[in-house]
Amino acid sequence: MNYTDTKQHYEILDGLRGVAAIMVVLAHITQSYAIDFFSLPIGHGYLAVDFFFVLSGFVIGYAYDDRWGKMTTVDFMKRRLIRLHPMVIAGSVIGAILFYFADCELYPLIHDTKWWMLLIAFVLCLLMIPLPYSYDIRIRQEMFPTNGPQWTLFYEYVANVVYALVLRRLPTKILVALAVFAAFFTIDWGLGWNVLDKPGFFYVGLFEFGWSTNIPHVHVALVRLSYPFIAGLLLSRTKAYITLKGGFWWCASIIVLVLCWPHLGGYDPTTFWHNGLYETLCILLVFPLVVSIGAGSRMTDTRSTQICNFLGEISFPIYITHFPLIYIHEKWVFLNKESSLPIMIGEAVLVFILSVGLAYALYRYYDQPVRKLLKKKL
Numbered sequence: 001m002n003y004t005d006t007k008q009h010y011e012i013l014d015g016l017r018g019v020a021a022i023m024v025v026l027a028h029i030t031q032s033y034a035i036d037f038f039s040l041p042i043g044h045g046y047l048a049v050d051f052f053f054v055l056s057g058f059v060i061g062y063a064y065d066d067r068w069g070k071m072t073t074v075d076f077m078k079r080r081l082i083r084l085h086p087m088v089i090a091g092s093v094i095g096a097i098l099f100y101f102a103d104c105e106l107y108p109l110i111h112d113t114k115w116w117m118l119l120i121a122f123v124l125c126l127l128m129i130p131l132p133y134s135y136d137i138r139i140r141q142e143m144f145p146t147n148g149p150q151w152t153l154f155y156e157y158v159a160n161v162v163y164a165l166v167l168r169r170l171p172t173k174i175l176v177a178l179a180v181f182a183a184f185f186t187i188d189w190g191l192g193w194n195v196l197d198k199p200g201f202f203y204v205g206l207f208e209f210g211w212s213t214n215i216p217h218v219h220v221a222l223v224r225l226s227y228p229f230i231a232g233l234l235l236s237r238t239k240a241y242i243t244l245k246g247g248f249w250w251c252a253s254i255i256v257l258v259l260c261w262p263h264l265g266g267y268d269p270t271t272f273w274h275n276g277l278y279e280t281l282c283i284l285l286v287f288p289l290v291v292s293i294g295a296g297s298r299m300t301d302t303r304s305t306q307i308c309n310f311l312g313e314i315s316f317p318i319y320i321t322h323f324p325l326i327y328i329h330e331k332w333v334f335l336n337k338e339s340s341l342p343i344m345i346g347e348a349v350l351v352f353i354l355s356v357g358l359a360y361a362l363y364r365y366y367d368q369p370v371r372k373l374l375k376k377k378l
Contacts, residue, residue, distance in 0.1 A: 007063070011308040012248045012294040017055055018311020019252045020048040021319040023259045024149075025355050028326045029348050032333040037208075043262040046208040047282055049152050050228050051255065052319075054287045056156060057232025058295065060163055065237065073164045078378050080160050084316075085128075086370045088153055090362055091320040092125040095146030102138075102327035106334040113137040121145050128154055133214045138327075141212045148323045151211040155221055159229045167230070172237055179234060182227035183284055189223050190280030191273050206272070207279045224283075231288045240292055247297025248304060251290045258282050317367060318359035325351055325358075 027045025034040045064076060099118055103110040117137055121144075124131055130143035130151075137145050144150035167175065188195050190207070210221030235241075244250055265274035299305045329351045333344070 010062075010295055011299050011305055011312070012251065012297055013055060013058070013291065014312025014315070015248050015308030016251050016255060016290065016294050016311075017052070018308070018313075018315040018318075019255050020051050020259070021315040022311070022356075023256060024048045024319060025322045025352060027259070028323065029329060029351055032326075032330045033344070038263045038267060040263065042260050044279065044282070045259050047259055047279060047287075048255075049210070050207065050224055050283045051287045051290070052152065053156075053159070053225055053228035054232040054235075054291050056159065057229035057234075058236045058291050059232070060160065061233040061236030064163075065168060068168060076164050077160070080157070082371050082374045082378065084153060084156065086367050086374070087317055087320045087362070088128065088150060089126055090317075090366060091147040091150060091324075092122060092144075094321055094358075095125070095324040096122040098324040098328060099146060102331045104331045104334055106331060107138050107327070109137055109139050118146070125150060128157060130154060130213050133212055141214070143211060143213045146324075147320070148211060149319060151221070153320065155210070155225045159225055163229075163233070167233060172234070175230060175234055175237070179227060179230045182223075182230055185223050186227050186283055187280055189220060190276035190283075192276060206275060207283070228283060228287060231284075232291060235288060235292055235295065241296025242289070242293045243296040243298075244293050245297070245300075247293050248299065248308060251294050251297075254286065254290055258286060313363050314356060314359040317363045318355055321358055321362060322355040325355055 023042065023045055027040070027042035027048075030041040031045075064071070096118060099113075100110060121131060121135070121137055125144045125146045128150075131145065133141050136142075140148070142148045142151070143154065170178075187193070207220065207224055209217050210224055211217065261278070263275055264278050265271035299308065329347070332347060336343075336347075339347075
């Protein structure tokens with residue numbers, strides 16, 4: 001069944017998604033120069049994932065909540081696959097092609113990875129089937145080793161399925177109760193309450209995890225997904241929007257500030273909760289507030305609209321395709337530790353330019369045509 005997309009388009013939210021995606025790229029580029037995790041130049045870049053989940057909940061609710069009388073679950077999943085999976089395939093292909101280029105002592109397992117082992121990982125990545133924790137071909141135990149950030153798309157699919165089967169049917173009051181329930185577990189992880197007495201958990205007060213298939217990672221990933229997605233869905237249903245003049249620029253500044261904020265609490269395990277409190281407040285309050293302002297505010301000039309449109313166009317492509325370049329970048333930094341500062345800066349800038357250029361080219365000459373074709377066929 002075909003549908004005409006006549007609803008209002010939120011350019012500001014597109015722009016904010018692009019800002020967050022670019023911050024992720026910058027965080028991954030600069031993390032190679034950090035002494036350790038607690039000295040990351042962009043101290044909370046990983047929180048962009050939680051912001052994406054809020055955006056996703058809002059967009060899904062806004063786009064589909066009133067269509068279920070004319071749309072089946074199969075129709076919905078087709079539309080989501082058409083929207084997301086072409087770029088998932090592109091990221092997996094690029095990751096497989098560039099896999100062996102990152103071979104170095106930093107990633108010692110690459111050297112011993114046979115072609116058939118890479119092929120298995122590649123096919124599973126194409127199908128969005130997570131690899132077992134024991135199947136490690138790099139040394140990071142990633143569920144999608146050819147393209148690390150793909151783990152967030154896996155949980156995006158999980159959220160879409162749960163929405164189609166359950167959440168869309170629930171009244172707003174029940175969704176509020178679920179949001180409160182999910183918020184409790186966000187606080188539980190952030191402040192280290194450990195109410196479920198979970199053994200083997202690490203880094204209390206840190207929401208960076210979720211990219212592996214072991215139990216702690218899966219737990220954190222589901223915690224990171226649940227509240228933000230439901231909060232975004234609630235925003236779309238209740239239309240609890242805030243109008244602010246210059247909303248895009250205020251919201252973009254907040255995102256950059258939040259993600260750049262240094263890690264709190266230092267190395268003392270007794271103060272990890274300081275950072276957890278910061279991240280918990282960002283997830284529970286700041287990100288939903290930003291989406292509310294982005295949905296309630298309007299663009300007032302052509303230049304800002306053009307910026308938002310461009311950022312929106314490259315947001316998903318740059319997020320899902322940049323990481324294979326980061327693996328090679330990390331290898332270069334590892335092998336060239338004595339290089340001068342100008343050379344290191346130049347190399348980092350080159351990686352960023354390549355990431356943006358690749359994302360735009362894929363959006364223009366691959367993603368758009370493929371999605372258009374799939375819409376006609378399906």
